Amino acid sequence: xxxxxxxxxxxxxxxxxxxxxxxxxxxxxxxxxxxxxxxxxxxxxxxxxxxxxxxxxxxxxxxxxxxxxxxxxxxxxxxxxxxxxxxxxxxxxxxxxxxxxxxxxxxxxxxxxxxxxxxxxxxxxxxxxxxxxxxxxxxxxxxxxxxxxxxxxxxxxxxxxxxxxxxxxxxxxxxxxxxxxxxxxxxxxxxxxxxxxxxxxxxxxxxxxxxxxxxxxxxxxxxxxxxxxxxxxxxxxxxxxxxxxxxxxxxxxxxxxxxxxxxxxxxxxxxxxxxxxxxxxxxxxxxxxxxxxxxxxxxxxxxxxxxxxxxxxxxxxxxxxxxxxxxxxxxxxxxxxxxxxxxxxxxxxxxxxxxxxxxxxxxxxxxxxxxxxxxxxxxxxxxxxxxxxxxxxxxxxxxxxxxxxxxxxxxxxxxxxxxxxxxxxxxxxxxxxxxxxxxxxxxxxxxxxxxxxxxxxxxxxxxxxxxxxxxxxxxxxxx
Amino acid sequence: xxxxxxxxxxxxxxxxxxxxxxxxxxxxxxxxxxxxxxxxxxxxxxxxxxxxxxxxxxxxxxxxxxxxxxxxxxxxxxxxxxxxxxxxxxxxxxxxxxxxxxxxxxxxxxxxxxxxxxxxxxxxxxxxxxxxxxxxxxxxxxxxxxxxxxxxxxxxxxxxxxxxxxxxxxxxxxxxxxxxxxxxxxxxxxxxxxxxxxxxxxxxxxxxxxxxxxxxxxxxxxxxxxxxxxxxxxxxxxxxxxxxxxxxxxxxxxxxxxxxxxxxxxxxxxxxxxxxxxxxxxxxxxxxxxxxxxxxxxxxxxxxxxxxxxxxxxxxxxxxxxxxxxxxxxxxxxxxxxxxxxxxxxxxxxxxxxxxxxxxxxxxxxxxxxxxxxxxxxxxxxxxxxxxxxxxxxxxxxxxxxxxxxxxxxxxxxxxxxxxxxxxxxxxxxxxxxxxxxxxxxxx
Numbered sequence: 001x002x003x004x005x006x007x008x009x010x011x012x013x014x015x016x017x018x019x020x021x022x023x024x025x026x027x028x029x030x031x032x033x034x035x036x037x038x039x040x041x042x043x044x045x046x047x048x049x050x051x052x053x054x055x056x057x058x059x060x061x062x063x064x065x066x067x068x069x070x071x072x073x074x075x076x077x078x079x080x081x082x083x084x085x086x087x088x089x090x091x092x093x094x095x096x097x098x099x100x101x102x103x104x105x106x107x108x109x110x111x112x113x114x115x116x117x118x119x120x121x122x123x124x125x126x127x128x129x130x131x132x133x134x135x136x137x138x139x140x141x142x143x144x145x146x147x148x149x150x151x152x153x154x155x156x157x158x159x160x161x162x163x164x165x166x167x168x169x170x171x172x173x174x175x176x177x178x179x180x181x182x183x184x185x186x187x188x189x190x191x192x193x194x195x196x197x198x199x200x201x202x203x204x205x206x207x208x209x210x211x212x213x214x215x216x217x218x219x220x221x222x223x224x225x226x227x228x229x230x231x232x233x234x235x236x237x238x239x240x241x242x243x244x245x246x247x248x249x250x251x252x253x254x255x256x257x258x259x260x261x262x263x264x265x266x267x268x269x270x271x272x273x274x275x276x277x278x279x280x281x282x283x284x285x286x287x288x289x290x291x292x293x294x295x296x297x298x299x300x301x302x303x304x305x306x307x308x309x310x311x312x313x314x315x316x317x318x319x320x321x322x323x324x325x326x327x328x329x330x331x332x333x334x335x336x337x338x339x340x341x342x343x344x345x346x347x348x349x350x351x352x353x354x355x356x357x358x359x360x361x362x363x364x365x366x367x368x369x370x371x372x373x374x375x376x377x378x379x380x381x382x383x384x385x386x387x388x389x390x391x392x393x394x395x396x397x398x399x400x401x402x403x404x405x406x407x408x409x410x411x412x413x414x415x416x417x418x419x420x421x422x423x424x425x426x427x428x429x430x431x432x433x434x435x436x437x438x439x440x441x442x443x444x445x446x447x448x449x450x451x452x453x454x455x456x457x458x459x460x461x462x463x464x465x466x467x468x469x470x471x472x473x474x475x476x477x478x479x
Numbered sequence: 480x481x482x483x484x485x486x487x488x489x490x491x492x493x494x495x496x497x498x499x500x501x502x503x504x505x506x507x508x509x510x511x512x513x514x515x516x517x518x519x520x521x522x523x524x525x526x527x528x529x530x531x532x533x534x535x536x537x538x539x540x541x542x543x544x545x546x547x548x549x550x551x552x553x554x555x556x557x558x559x560x561x562x563x564x565x566x567x568x569x570x571x572x573x574x575x576x577x578x579x580x581x582x583x584x585x586x587x588x589x590x591x592x593x594x595x596x597x598x599x600x601x602x603x604x605x606x607x608x609x610x611x612x613x614x615x616x617x618x619x620x621x622x623x624x625x626x627x628x629x630x631x632x633x634x635x636x637x638x639x640x641x642x643x644x645x646x647x648x649x650x651x652x653x654x655x656x657x658x659x660x661x662x663x664x665x666x667x668x669x670x671x672x673x674x675x676x677x678x679x680x681x682x683x684x685x686x687x688x689x690x691x692x693x694x695x696x697x698x699x700x701x702x703x704x705x706x707x708x709x710x711x712x713x714x715x716x717x718x719x720x721x722x723x724x725x726x727x728x729x730x731x732x733x734x735x736x737x738x739x740x741x742x743x744x745x746x747x748x749x750x751x752x753x754x755x756x757x758x759x760x761x762x763x764x765x766x767x768x769x770x771x772x773x774x775x776x777x778x779x780x781x782x783x784x785x786x787x788x789x790x791x792x793x794x795x796x797x798x799x800x801x802x803x804x805x806x807x808x809x810x811x812x813x814x815x816x817x818x819x820x821x822x823x824x825x826x827x828x829x830x831x832x833x834x835x836x837x838x839x840x841x842x843x844x845x846x847x848x849x850x851x852x853x854x855x856x857x858x859x860x861x862x863x864x865x866x867x868x869x870x871x872x873x874x875x876x877x878x879x880x881x882x883x884x885x886x887x888x889x890x891x892x893x894x895x896x897x898x899x900x901x902x903x904x905x906x907x908x909x910x911x912x913x914x915x916x917x918x919x920x921x922x923x
Binding site: 065 | 512517541543558621803842878
């Protein structure tokens with residue numbers, strides 16, 4: 001493989017690049033989907049190819065191809081340089097990549113059971129068993145169960161001397177039940193509404209206990225049809241850990257991406273209210289709010305050995321004791337702030353340019369038992385499992401909805417509620433956080449569907465969270 | 480290897496009862512700019528071969544981008560092996576039979592051959608105009624070409640090549656911004672000067688926006704915002720699978736008048752005014768599919784699977800690509816909201832008090848059965864008072880049933896704009912004037 005990477009980098013340099021890197025990726029994905037007792041989708045997907053990124057002067061170019069052959073590598077490296085030279089016709093400021101990156105080594109996701117060693121028959125058996133239990137409930141119109149296995153074999157090399165090889169495994173699965181009446185449709189999912197997915201082996205799926213949770217999921221979906229609609233009021237809100245994870249993703253993860261802050265995502269993904277003068281100078285949340293970006297915690301979708309610039313995995317604080325202190329950075333953006341990259345550049349395939357992406361952005365655990373948070377709440381609403389999400393382009397005004405909710409009265413969960421939504425402004429919301437669940441309730445969730453960039457890239461990100469309580473939140477904005 | 484050769488290799492290696500080959504060959508180039516300079520500039524050459532093998536009523540799927548003959552043969556075997564593992568699915572009635580497909584032109588060599596230098600020149604116009612206006616421009620220009628082929632063992636063989644050109648920009652001033660976009664299958668659709676002028680004029684109009692109390696107001700929507708109405712209604716249930724599963728806004732409404740008489744929504748894959756594509760991903764010719772006619776909900780669109788579940792139904796030619804992830808179901812990819820006879824100026828003049836909205840952003844479904852959607856206004860929101868645009872306001876969040884919104888349609892614009900859809904395909908939409916629209920919060 002080194003022959004290919006060296007050749008590409010030599011061609012790029014000879015054509016005029018002052019920096020170049022290449023990624024060669026062999027991607028395999030196997031998905032099994034079952035719906036209403038039938039196979040809804042099943043199969044393997046293979047994709048291989050390479051992408052070359054070059055810096056000529058202060059302008060970038062990127063070209064990629066599915067055909068991994070020496071002549072094609074020459075063509076693509078030459079094209080990348082030509083594209084960079086074209087970029088220079090509309091030039092930007094000087095590009096400084098900071099310290100050279102000379103990483104070398106190998107990394108493989110720690111797994112107990114290779115997800116591709118589990119036969120399709122075994123996967124189907126698991127999913128059909130879960131699906132059958134979902135369908136036992138007469139209120140369920142659509143039952144679904146799925147499992148995924150991913151293997152990414154990546155090589156990265158750059159003109160500064162880096163050469164790393166990684167094999168990243170992902171596994172995941174979920175069940176969902178949709179209950180339907182003449183006028184209503186309600187869905188419940190487990191473990192999460194997006195597919196539950198992490199870096200790991202098949203044990204990640206078996207630990208999720210899809211079969212053991214199917215009966216509950218079906219019953220909750222059916223019960224929601226006749227539940228009361230979430231009332232519209234300002235109240236105390238308690239979120240389960242998966243919804244806190246979504247809240248972190250949208251209102252902390254994205255606004256701390258430094259490319260957004262610098263405006264380079266303005267036309268598509270949006271910008272950020274966390275402008276550079278706010279670093280170490282802005283109260284983002286209450287004193288108990290501590291948010292961390294890391295790429296080292298086991299099972300996170302943002303866990304790896306090196307990012308797609310060859311920068312090693314690391315852990316950095318974003319919010320400490322409520323104060324905003326750090327960003328998610330690339331080499332180029334970090335150097336603008338006289339910092340070093342914390343390794344957040346990733347591309348969703350060989351054919352895409354690396355962008356700043358969340359790694360595992362997590363809320364550190366607090367001290368509360370969930371039961372104590374509920375018992376300590378006189379009047380409020382408990383919401384669980386994300387259903388809808390929308391936030392403005394500066395990541396301030398958000399409105400999220402959940403699959404299920406419960407009214408809290410006198411420290412107890414009482415009425416079941418459907419169509420639950422809540423809304424707020426990011427820093428006001430996090431400043432109202434007055435209770436966070438302890439490490440027993442902390443779970444590292446995966447978001448496999450984060451969209452960013454043009455052409456659109458879909459990336460997996462991780463978010464650890466415990467349940468948390470927020471005061472004076474507007475809920476029930478449904479119509 | 481051309482698509483017919485690829486299909487032949489796969490078919491000859493397949494032992495399945497029925498075999499389908501879907502091929503994509505894509506060349507996509509995209510130039511991104513921000514802060515008045517090009518910061519990302521990419522090109523991609525890729526292929527994807529999807530094999531669907533059918534044994535009795537069992538379906539296996541295998542996907543690869545490896546075109547070596549031995550790999551294609553292995554792909555066919557893999558798809559068959561996957562099919563064999565399954566229990567029968569009696570709802571599947573087989574792959575489509577061959578039908579006559581009328582070719583349609585949607586390929587422009589100027590797009591396929593658009594160079595990085597040409598893209599830089601187009602983008603440069605926008606960046607320079609923005610800089611001259613004291614603003615910062617961001618956006619992108621795409622030039623892509625796609626060859627798609629579908630073949631199956633029942634005699635279907637269809638090929639189509641198309642191009643897509645798209646350029647869009649957000650131009651930002653100190654406290655306001657403007658948006659403009661052009662889409663077409665021909666390069667002439669891209670008008671960089673006009674794009675820049677449109678966005679800069681919105682920056683100027685929108686300067687110094689003020690807070691505004693959310694509530695229910697009449698609105699005039701530019702085509703960019705109207706596009707979102709169609710896209711989200713499509714996502715929330717213009718396909719038969721969503722209706723069959725009870726999660727569509729069309730459930731219980733087919734045959735009923737649910738929108739204003741003036742509302743006519745149709746999917747027309749053959750209309751060269753959009754981004755035409757004469758057949759779907761199963762090789763079935765696209766039929767002109769009325770979805771809402773004179774305000775009455777007519778029908779969702781079908782693929783062969785969903786049509787096979789209902790007596791007497793035929794596919795309308797709206798299959799999406801087969802995926803191991805599960806069926807997305809049929810979807811309209813060339814939606815048209817038929818134009819009316821009212822100019823944008825007249826819509827504003829006839830609004831006593833309301834809001835003028837450039838576009839919606841980050842819209843998501845809150846509840847699919849009524850197509851309740853939440854999202855933000857962006858890049859220019861204005862108060863209309865006594866028939867004139869009075870002043871800009873800060874962006875607002877809305878939470879609104881799009882079905883109900885179109886029930887209060889007061890006027891539809893006389894001209895339409897083709898826009899690339901976020902869900903694939905394109906929409907062709909005019910401005911609309913709606914009597915009621917619910918805004919639920921504001922931002923800073």
